[in-house]
Amino acid sequence: MNQTFFLTILIFTSQVIQAQNNETLSEKLWKQVQDCYSMFEDLDEDGKVDYDEIIDDSKNGYLKVSGSWPTCGCNCENTIGAYKTNSNDYIFLKKYQWGCSWQKGLYLSDSASVIFPFDFGADGFFQTKIENLSHNAYFYLDFKIPRKGTETKVFIKPIPLGIKVENEKYIVFGYAEKNKFTYSHKMFQIWRIASKTKGSNCIENLLNNNLNEISEADKKIIDEAIGTGDSKFENIKELIICFQELKHIYEVYTQIHYDWLILGWNRDKGAFYIKEKGKRMKIDSFKDFLKNTEMWRPIC
Template sequence: MYCQTNDTLKELLWESVSPCYEALTSELDPDDIEKLNVFELEENIYDEKNGYIQLNISYPTCGCYCSNIAGAYKQQNKDYTILINEAWSCSSERKLHSNKPMDSVLPKGFGINTFIPSLTTEKLPLDQAIFFLNLQIPRKGTETKVTLEVIPFGINFSSNSPLTYEYSESDQSQNLNDIQYLASKIKDKKTLDYLAESTHDSIDHNDFELINSLIDPNHTSKAFQSLDKLSAQLRELKFIFYLYHAIEYKSLILDWDQEAQRFYIKTQIPNKEWMDFRSFLLRNDYWQGPSC
């Protein structure tokens, strides 16, 4: 990003990926750590000249992996703002953070209405985050693409805002893979709408048999205890579906203002994607449950 090298930048970059590196080395002997060179691997990059570091590694716990990507954006006072993308597979955790408060780094007034100008957040019925801000840190230059992504279904990350810069699994997370299975097997695509609307009498007979096979009143082997609870869950997902289709700008190109020490919006990319409810359920990611 910037053709300037100094000890401060080096320290900032290494500090940004230290959680991932420490997870890898936590069970290694000191001699093995000294010999370790993670940047021999093609997927790992250390480019101090351009203020960029990328670390993708597996560490010795249940085949877990972590990813840390960090980039330095130079300020007019020669200091650096660092942006960090962090992901941990075994805790279904993603995090976008900085060495500065995120609200002071992103464009002024940045939030969910940047992507959905018509949205009135006071009327939202959910108390959980719906979207995650995926920011692609560039290795060179300062143009930075941000995209609104739907959080995997079932994570249920508590939030008073539909947009979050981090999420992870918790004891509130729920495995909803049966819904994806149901969407893939139904004969009548209207079945999902009937379920969400609780108009169960309209459901095709064969589809109804399939639905009943996914319900367990004792909640021992299936995700849902009753037809009503399945319908309630589908109503929540359909609300997310409607919100997804209200997105006016799916992605933005941000650029860096050295003097203001924050990003500004350079380009807004209109959302032209459309899909029906069934396709939405099939295409989105789902929380897969505890890894260990």
């Protein structure tokens, strides 16, 4: 009885593995984007699923799907590329984005240490090792998965201010909004102060609690950020602490040496290597950093 049972399980398992091995490259790619594609609906009732964009070159190892659905205009996007190895296998990179949950990331079909046998910080964007005393990541990697060839461009971008990602390194593959800072619901006030105040040293004076050095017009804008409710700061002290924490993120931002990396693909090792680095052309001031960097805000 037991021998028959185990023999049946063994045959079934073998059939599943064989079926997976018989999948075409196109089928493998389409299977991996179903979590996004399955969300699309036939909104105009013409018998076809509505989407924003589909680029189907899956037979050659590239597929992109993006679209939205009625709930709050929520959207998702999946872009996946297949990188062939000399053993006729594939390594898959899938870049994903879910708008309403503030989620961006990268799925890898093998471990990161195997696919990327280098440090994106010390060997790449920072050019040296920087100790992370905050134990929070501040930046994520934005991969541009190629439709043609295997050279892959990677940009470093700030994690939206207000989203907390606990990590031993400053750079991660993605983020989600499940963790936030105590000041996350107040980020609009930070943007407003950075955008509306006119004094060239206003932000620095606020950071150093030199309130007497701030003009009356700028003080009025700052005072409007303080009040009751989740979207405002309780007092000036809480506001200053928030600016100080954001200043630390900015100080790490200023240590980025390169805007992008181009990764080459080694088919023998089934791994990437750093082929080229794009030198950084511009560093924003702290005020411009606060104005221009994406900030978390509630959606729905």
